[in-house]
Amino acid sequence: MDSLPTEILGIILSWDVRLCRVEKNLVLPLRLVCKAFDAALRPYIFKTIQLEFSRFCHNTAPCLASLARVGYLCGSIYLDMMVIRDEEEISRLTDIFQGLVKKVPEMIPLLQSLRKYCMSESTFDETDFRRTVENVLERTPSMRRLKMNLPFQVVGTPGTPATILLATTLACLANRGQEDTALQTLVIDHVSDTTINNICRNPADVQNFIRVFEGLKNLVLSIKRQESQTPAFNKNLWFLIRKATKLDSLCMIGWNVRRDISTRRHRYVVPLDDWRMRSLPYPLDATQAFTSLRFLELKRVDIDPHELVALIKDCSATLKELYIIEVYIKVHGATDLENISLWIGRPGSLKPPAACWVAQELRNMESLELSVLRATGLGYDDFEPDRASLHPNYDLKDHTGLKKSFDRRFVEAVMECEDLPAVSQTRIENIAAINLSNQPGSSTIDLQPGKSFIDMSSTESMAAPDSTAAEHSTSSPGSEDLNSSQPSSMNSDPAKLSQSCSRRQYSKLMEYDAETFQRYHNTTSQYKRSIDGHFYNHNEQALKELQNLINVADRGMTLISAEIESFRTMQPDANTGIMMPPGAPPPPSPPPATG
Template sequence: MDSLPTEILGLVLRFNVDMCRHDKNLVLPLRLVCKAFDAALKPYIFRTVQLEFSRFLKDATPNTDSLARVGHLCSAVYMDMMVVRDEEEITRLSDIFRGLVSKVPEMVPLLEDLRRHCMSESTFDETDFRRVLENVLEHIPNTSRLKMNLPFQVVGDQSLTATLLLATTFASLAKRDEEHLSLETLVIDHVSDTTINNICNNPIDLKNAMKTFKELTHLVLSFKRQEKRNSTFNRNLWFLIRKAGKLGSLCLVGWNVKRDILTRRHRHRGVTENDWRMRSLPYPLETSLSFDRLRFLELKRVDIDPNQLVQLIADCSGTLKELYLVEVYIKVNGTADEDNVALWIGLQDSPTPLDACWVAQDLRNMKSLELDVLRVTGLGYDDFEPDEDSLHPTYDLGDPSGSDKSFDQRFVEAVMRADIDTTTKPTPPSKTLSPEPLPEQDVVLPPVISTAGSNAGPEAQESEVAIPNPECLVQRSDYDADTFQRHHNTTSHFKRSIDGYFTNHNEQALKELQNLISVADRGMSLISQEIERYRVATVDPTTGGMVTAPTPWP
C-alpha cells in the first residue's frame, strides 16, 4: 500500500465513491483499512451533514466534539423533516377514521405513533429545533448548500408545522457568522403557498428569508397549492425569488402527478373556473422585471397560463441559455377554433391570430432570447370545458407533416430551427438522389450492376444513392429533457444530490410516509365501499327497512 502512488489511490477510492453513490454506508468500512484510506475518504463522507427528526428530540445527545473535528470538511446540510406530522393532520385523520377503527385495527397504533412525530413538549419544540440547528451551523463554516424536506402533509391545508420549521431555519441561517461562507445553493421540498404567504406576512420571518436568499446562485423549489381563494402567493413567491440577485439557475417543481403522455390533455371535472385557475404556477404580468444573471431555468410538473410562461421567459431572455420544460401544461379555456386560444406550436396553414399566444412562435420571435439548449418532455394542455365538436379537438397535438414526430420534438424544432415554418405545411424532403459523376481518377471502381429482372425499366437499373433523411438522424436527447439531463443537468441535480457525490436518502422517513399513505388509502376505500353499500340498497316504503342486504365487509 505504501508503494501505491497517491494519485492512483485517490482515483481508486473516488471510483468506489461513485459506485456507492446511492448508499454512503457502503463506503464507511473502507475508512478502517488504513490511515491513507481514512484521510482520502473523509472529504467525501463528511461533505454533508444530515439532520432528521431524531436529532432534534429533547433526549437526543448531540456529538459536538466529533462535529468540531470534521466540520471544516462539510459543505452541505441535508435536513429531512418529512416524517414530522402536523397536529391538524392527526386530528383530521382521527375524525375521518373514528368509525372504521374496528375494520382497520392498524389505524389505532398508527395514529398514536404519528402523534409521537408531532412537535410537542414530549418530543421537541421550536426552541429545541433552533438550538440544534444553530449549534450545527456554528461548527460548519464552509457550508454553502442546504436542502430541506418540509413535512409532506397528507390532509389539511394550514401547514403550521412546516411554516414554523422553515421560518426557524431562515432565522438560523440569517444568524450565521459573517466569516462563514454565504449560502449559495438552496433546495426546499414540499413548501406550500400557505407557508410562503405566512412567512411573507411576518416582518421578522420575511427579513430572515430575504437575507437567506441574498447570495443564492442556485435555487430549487418544490411547492404545492393549497389555498382555494385568491391569495398573495403570486406576489410573495416572486418577491422572494427576485431577492436572489445573483441567481444563475432556477428550478420550480409543481404538484402534478404523472399524466397520460398519450393524450397530453388533462381535463378538470367538477371544479369552478376560479379553482381551475388557482391550480397553476403564477407569474405576475403587471410588474415584470428582468432577471440579470439567470442562465438556466427548469419548470417541472406545473400548469401555467401561456402568457405568463412567455413573459417569464422574456424576463430571463437577456441571459438565459438553457431552458427545460418537463410535464408543463398550459391552461386552455375554450375551443381551438377561437382566435384567442393559446397553443404550444400553432395550426398549420393558419395565420397566428392577433390575440392568441402561440408559445413556439413567441419564443422564436423573441429577439433577446438566444438559447443554446432547449429540451422538453411531456408538454400538454390543461383543459377547462373542452369543445369536442371543434374543428381541432386535439389542438395542435397531431403531426400535420405525416412524419409521426413526437409533439416534444416538433416544439423544440419550431423554436430552435429557423428552416421550419410552423404556419405552412412542410413539403416532404426527397430521400433519393442520383449520384454525381465521379471526377477523373486513375482507378475507377466498376459500376454496380443491377440484379433486377429483364422486365425492369431503365430507372430500376440505374444506380441510386440513398441520402439519409436529416429527420431520421435526430436522437431523443436532442429534444427530450429527461434523456438529456441524465448526462447534463444544470438546474435540478441538487434535488437528487446536494453534495454532488451521494444521493439524498432517508429510508426510515420514506417507510413512515408509505405506512401512513397505505393505511389512509385503505380507510378511504372502506368509506367508499360503505357509501356504495347504501347506494345500491333499496328501502321498503312500508317498513323503512332495507330490502337488499348490504354487501358484507371484506
C-alpha cells in the first residue's frame, strides 16, 4: 500500500464512490482501512451534511465538536423535513377513519405515532430548529449548495409547518457571516403556493428571501398548487425569482404525475376555475426581463401557451438551452375553435390572430438564439374538448407520412430544420455503450434512466461533453474507453449487433428528447438528484415513514369507496322494506306472537 502512487489510490477510491453513489453508507467502512483511505475519502463523505427530522429533536442534536473538525469540507447541506406532519392533518385523518377502526386496526397506533412528527414542545419547535441550523451553518463556512424537502401534506387544508421551516431556514442563510461562501445553488422540494403567499405577507421573510436569492446561480423549485388565488401566487412567485439577478439556470417542476404519452391529451373533470388554477402562472404584463439566465427547464406542468411564450421571451436575450418535459398547454376546446392554440400549428394554414402556435412564436423570436432545445412528452390539457371539431387531435398527427414523433416535429419546427443536426457519433457511442452494458460480468456503470451518476463538482469532474456551459456539463467517467468494438466484430456477434441498433435509436433520441439528452448533459435539474455530485440525495427512513402513511390512507380510502358503492347498490326488500344488497336472502321472519 505504501508503494502505491497517490494518484492511483485516488482514482481507485473515486470509482468506489461512484459505484456506491446510491448508498453512501457502503463507503464508510473503507475509512477504517488505513489513514490514506480516510484522507482520500473524507472530501467525498463529508461533502454533504444531511439533517433530517431526528437531528432537531431534543437530546439528538448533531455533535458540534465532530462537525467542527470536518465542516470545512462541507460544500452542501441536505435538509429533509418531508416527514413533518401538521396537527390538523392528523385530526383530519382521525375523523376520516373513525368508522373504519375495526377494519383497519393499524390506524390507531399509526395515527398516534404521527404525533411525534409534529412540531411541538415534546419534539422540537421553531427555536430548536433555528438553533440547530445556525450551529451547522456556523461550522460549514464553505457551504454553497442547499437542498430542502418541505413537508408533503397528504390531506387537509394547507398547514403552517412548511412556511415556518422555509422562513426560518432563509433567515439563517441570510444571517451567515460575510466571510462565508455565498449560497449559489438552492433546491426546494414541495414548495406550495400557500407557503409562497405566506412568506410574501411578512416583510422580514421577504427581506431574507431577497438576501439569499441575490447571489444564486442555480435554482430548482418543485411546486405544489393548493389554493385558487392564482393572481397573488403569480405575482409573488416571479417577484421572488426575479430577485435572483445572477441566476444562470432555472428548473421548475410541477405537480403532475407521469401521463400517458400515447394520447398526449389530458382532461380534468373539475370546474373551470379549478382547471385554470392548476396552471403554472406567468405575468403577461411583466416589465422586468431576466438578464443572465442561460438554462431553463420546465417539467410536468400545465401552462397557458401565451404565458409560456412570454416566459421564454423574457429570457431570450441570454437563453441558450431550453428543456420542456411533460409540459401540457391549456386549451379550451369548446370555445373559439378557430383561434385554438397549438404546439406546432397546422401545415398550410395561417395562424389565426388570437391563437398562439408555440413553435412559430419561438422561431420568429428575433432575440432567441438557442444552441440546445430538447422536448419530451408534450401534450394538451383540454377543457370540454369539441368532439365534432374538424381537427379533434389538434396537430398531434404527422401528415407528412414520415411518422416522426410529436416532440421531434416540435423541435424541428422551432429550430427550422428538416433533419436535426446529429450529435457527435463518438459521444453517442460512448454514452449508449454505458447505458446498454448491463450484462453479467460487465465492469461498466449502469446509467439507466433515473440512475445516472452526475458529477457536478467543477474541480473534480471529467472532461465536459460540450463546450457550452462547461461548469454545468456532465460526463460519464471512463466513457472514452468503452467504444472499442469495430463494425466487423459487431456484424459477427448478434449481441453486439443488437447493441449497435439500440445505439442508433439512442442517437436519434438524443437529437430531440430531453430526458435522454440530460443523462449526459444536464445544466438545470441535476442538483435535485445529487446536491454534491457524488451521492444521491437519499433518506430511507423518512421515505419508509411516508410510504407507510400513504399505504394505510389508501387502504382506508379503498374501504370507504367500497362501502359507498355497496350502499348505492342496495335495494329495499319487497316484504320488509329493509335495504338489502342485490341477491341477498331475505331476513328471517319474526316468530309468531303467542297468546
